Amino acid sequence: MDALPYIRKFNKKTVVIKYGGSAQENPELREKFAQDIVLLYLVGIKPVIVHGGGKKISNLLDKLEFDSHFVDGLRVTDSDAMEVVEMVLGGSINKHITNLLNQSGAKAIGITGKDAGFIKAKALNEEKYGLVGEITDIDKSVVEGLINENFIPVIAPIATGGMNHPGFNINADLAASKIAVALKAQKIIFLTDTAGILDKDKELISTLNRDEIKTLKENKTITGGMLPKTDACLEALNGGVKSAHIIDGRIEHSLLLELFTSDGIGTKIK
Ligand SMILES: Nc1ncnc2c1ncn2[C@@H]1O[C@H](COP(=O)(O)OP(=O)(O)OP(=O)(O)O)[C@@H](O)[C@H]1O
Numbered sequence: 001m002d003a004l005p006y007i008r009k010f011n012k013k014t015v016v017i018k019y020g021g022s023a024q025e026n027p028e029l030r031e032k033f034a035q036d037i038v039l040l041y042l043v044g045i046k047p048v049i050v051h052g053g054g055k056k057i058s059n060l061l062d063k064l065e066f067d068s069h070f071v072d073g074l075r076v077t078d079s080d081a082m083e084v085v086e087m088v089l090g091g092s093i094n095k096h097i098t099n100l101l102n103q104s105g106a107k108a109i110g111i112t113g114k115d116a117g118f119i120k121a122k123a124l125n126e127e128k129y130g131l132v133g134e135i136t137d138i139d140k141s142v143v144e145g146l147i148n149e150n151f152i153p154v155i156a157p158i159a160t161g162g163m164n165h166p167g168f169n170i171n172a173d174l175a176a177s178k179i180a181v182a183l184k185a186q187k188i189i190f191l192t193d194t195a196g197i198l199d200k201d202k203e204l205i206s207t208l209n210r211d212e213i214k215t216l217k218e219n220k221t222i223t224g225g226m227l228p229k230t231d232a233c234l235e236a237l238n239g240g241v242k243s244a245h246i247i248d249g250r251i252e253h254s255l256l257l258e259l260f261t262s263d264g265i266g267t268k269i270k
């Protein structure tokens, strides 16, 4: 009964959920995640999933003895690594999540930005990051078409770079925010492997604004994978998305707690 006002509020609204690679580790939690998404879908919310796959990509790159390192929270990607990124993100992870959702009672379709060429990108800074892309265009009609046919889109953050180009590896957080803006989503939620944004004493910060984020970056409290995530939150809000949250993907049903309770959880970016 407590959830009813929120169910009403989000009815027919698009909610973009960034499912972090770090939050995908535990098989039981993955099933719970799928059930939560299906619940949202059944109560009339339109979920769009954008997923990462950081750990799985790193594991395979390590096994193949390919170089893998991060600069500014972004994975420096050469053309060999790009092939692995595409295999893992667009292949195994994308299909795994899609299958989980379908087995849980939804109709999900997994795509990458190369499908229908719907995400186009250019190099963010080739010298520094290699094939890490910056999105230049999103054809939202592809995703909207799926939503209107009652499919849950499951999007791997890979973009097309044109004919004979291996494609671009897009940080999943930044892809999620661009997609949320394009779809005029009501909310964007980042599921990750921390309680939210933590301060120097590892305590959860429940709300943060642009200036506070700037300070936390400058004093190196926000580092690594949290850098693109906070940028993505600010970009989404700037682009008209009503709210942006970073929440703990390691807690059962964290999505439902965020969406359907008055307190919410994690860090809300204002
Ligand atoms: N101030 C901070 N608070 C919380 N986490 C932080 C902070 N600064 C850096 N981090 C790091 O950011 C990580 C989350 O980003 P990361 O990119 O690793 O995961 P993800 O984005 O959920 O997964 P993926 O990149 O695979 O999609 C945390 O595990 C933590 O190590």
Ligand SMILES: [Mg+2]
Pocket: 020, 052, 054, 173, 225
């Ligand atoms: Mg990340």
